[in-house]
Amino acid sequence: MSGARLLALLLACLSPFAAMADAVEDVISDQLRAFQARDVTAAWDHASPAIRRAFGSPERFGEMVAGGYATIWNNDVVCFGLRMVQAGRVRQTVIVTDRAGASQVFDYDLVETGGGWKINGVRPLARDSDAA
16 A cells, blocks of 8 residues: 555544544633633533533532632633543543643543533542642
8 A cells, every 4th residue: 555545544544533632622622711701601501411410500510610620710721631532432631720820630521412522520630749
């Protein structure tokens, strides 16, 4: 097989993964921008059905994020890290830096729904100062 044909085949195989990666990053970025704007209704739009059932309303969801995830609530800079895809789910590592300059690593869990990718949970990972 020629090099050009092999490259074309490789790109064709990777294309769906690139589109999925863009969609996942877009969902997370959109939700983080909504939190910056304090638009909990827009942030709520990116929550999975399970999260919606657990919190019941955008207001309760926003209160939980503001009270328990200050770095996300006050986010300023976002960097995407490792991603793992398995059985219709995506685990995405995201480094979030808040307006005060504090950074935290989070593990985002996303599920694919009829309405696209939705955030199904966010788990903070240990900070360097927490590990001992």
